[in-house]
Amino acid sequence: MIEIKNLTKSFDGQRNITNDLSLNIEKGEFLAIIGRSGEGKSVLLKQIIGLIKPTSGEILIEGKDITQLSGLPLQEIFRKCGYVFQFAALLDSLTVLENVGIVHLESGKTTDEMYDEVAAKIKSVGLSEDSLKKYPDELSGGMKKRVGLARTLMQSPEILIYDEPTTGLDPISVKRIHELMKKTHDESNATTIVISHDVDIFNYADQVAMLYQGKIVYKGATKDVWDCDNPYLHQFIRGLSEGPIEQSL
Numbered sequence: 001m002i003e004i005k006n007l008t009k010s011f012d013g014q015r016n017i018t019n020d021l022s023l024n025i026e027k028g029e030f031l032a033i034i035g036r037s038g039e040g041k042s043v044l045l046k047q048i049i050g051l052i053k054p055t056s057g058e059i060l061i062e063g064k065d066i067t068q069l070s071g072l073p074l075q076e077i078f079r080k081c082g083y084v085f086q087f088a089a090l091l092d093s094l095t096v097l098e099n100v101g102i103v104h105l106e107s108g109k110t111t112d113e114m115y116d117e118v119a120a121k122i123k124s125v126g127l128s129e130d131s132l133k134k135y136p137d138e139l140s141g142g143m144k145k146r147v148g149l150a151r152t153l154m155q156s157p158e159i160l161i162y163d164e165p166t167t168g169l170d171p172i173s174v175k176r177i178h179e180l181m182k183k184t185h186d187e188s189n190a191t192t193i194v195i196s197h198d199v200d201i202f203n204y205a206d207q208v209a210m211l212y213q214g215k216i217v218y219k220g221a222t223k224d225v226w227d228c229d230n231p232y233l234h235q236f237i238r239g240l241s242e243g244p245i246e247q248s249l
C-alpha cells in the first residue's frame with residue numbers, strides 16, 4: 001500500500017530530518033511508529049500525506065509516486081488519507097455535530113441532513129447522541145479526541161493516520177483510546193499508522209517501526225518487541241538511560 005524509498009528531507013540544507021529512510025507498509029496493516037521527540041516522526045507523516053515534499057526519495061501509494069504529483073491527482077490521494085491531529089483541533093465556536101459534519105460541507109448538505117450519519121459516527125466512537133449539541137469546551141480531553149476521530153472517519157479513509165493521539169491523557173483514557181483505535185481498525189480495515197510514545201500501543205498494533213536519526217532502525221511484529229534484542233528498541237521501550245541512543249539530537 002505504502003512504499004517509502006530512500007526518503008530524505010532537509011529544511012535548512014544541513015541536517016536531514018528523514019535520512020535515506022525506507023519503509024514498507026502493507027495494506028490493512030496497523031503500524032505504530034515510535035521515536036523520541038524531535039526525531040522527525042511528524043515530518044515523516046506529513047510527507048506520506050503529501051503535505052510537505054521530500055528533498056529526495058519516493059513515496060509510492062498504491063504504486064503512484066506521490067512526491068511527483070500535484071493538483072488534482074495529489075488531492076485524490078489526500079482524500080484517501082484521514083489524519084487525526086495531536087490535539088483534536090476542534091473549532092471552538094461549532095457544536096460537535098457541526099465539527100464532525102464540517103467535512104461534508106463540500107456535499108452541500110445542511111447539519112439537519114447530515115444528522116443521522118454524524119450521530120452514527122459519534123456512537124461508533126463511544127459517545128452518546130447528547131454530545132452532538134455540546135461545544136468543545138464542554139468535553140473532556142478524551143471526548144475531544146473521540147470527536148476528532150469521528151470527524152476523520154466521516155471521510156471513510158483507506159489510510160488512517162494518528163499523530164500522538166493519546167498525548168496529555170491519563171493511563172485509563174490512553175487505554176480506552178487504544179481500544180477504540182483497534183476497534184476502528186478492525187471495522188474499517190484501513191491501513192493505520194499511529195505515532196505513539198506509549199508502550200501500551202504494542203497490545204493493539206500489529207507492527208512497530210522505530211525512527212532514530214532519520215532512519216527506521218527496527219521494524220517487526222509488536223508481539224516480539226519485549227524479546228527483541230535490537231539495541232535501540234531495547235533501550236527505548238524500557239526507557240533506559242544507558243544504551244546506543246545518543247543523549248542529544
Ligand SMILES: Nc1ncnc2c1ncn2[C@@H]1O[C@H](COP(=O)(O)OP(=O)(O)O)[C@@H](O)[C@H]1O
Pocket residue numbers: 011017035036037038039040041042043044
Ligand atoms: N517546517 C519546518 N521547518 C524547519 N524545521 C522543521 C519543520 N518541521 C519540523 N522541523 C524540524 O524537524 C525536526 C523533527 O520534527 P518533528 O517531525 O515534529 O518531530 P517529532 O518526532 O517530535 O514529531 C525538529 O527538529 C523540527 O524542529
Ligand SMILES: [Mg+2]
Pocket residue numbers: 041042043163
Ligand atoms: Mg510530532
